[in-house]
Amino acid sequence: MKVSDIIQTLDGTLLTGDANLDAEISSACGADLMSDVMAFVKDHVVLLTGLVNPQAIRTAEMMDIKVIVFVRGKTVTKDMIDEATSNGMTLVATRFSMFIACGKLYEAGIRSGGMRERY
């Protein structure tokens, strides 16, 4: 699924430039705990989070995540948008909750997510 399809599915607002709109996304991670993002995330992933602070951007940077969707209609600061832009990332806002946003993406065809290799 392309990033542009994700925006459409989530009735989302694009907060950054259109750099990654044609990028292919094959899995998703919904988390507010950034350490979990770093423990489980795979490649070509969209991060859905309710955490609105620079650490969400930096966590994505560490993990080479190019797309972040902020759920529950949260407001993103200009500093975050600037930092994301300088790292070549795309930020999207959606008014849907985490549960509904993840459900909509699953229904639209993103079926893969990180899983623990062992307990």
Next chain:
Amino acid sequence: MKLHFDVPGDDLSLAGKASSELKKALGRLGIDPVTIKRTAVAMYEAEINMVIHAHGGSADAEIGPAGIDIRLQDSGPGIPDLDMAMQEGYSTAPEAARELGFGAGMGLPNMKRNADDLRIESTVGVGTTVTIRITLPGSTTKAP
């Protein structure tokens, strides 16, 4: 190549900046993405820990042909029980850490998972030094 970073403890919005800068520097050196990601995650968790527990400190990275050595030093409260701290889910982090998206007891396990060698020296009331070694692919040099 040596890099030094001051990690301020009084501005939470800066937490992770040093790791971001190191990651960019490693990219410019042409190091492979998997190694860069492991390095970045291990240092990022350590940097966040330093900010939320120890009011900042300093980080030094040395990049050589065999690997990347990172040393993070703080003068914080120290870790009273390192074995407990290494357990997934164990946390003594304050509420402010959770507002950053951390503080759920995953930091040290994440560091251990990504580092080829992780050493933590800590004295209560004196401070903590974390040493992370990442071996570069193709290198046969063992961790010190």
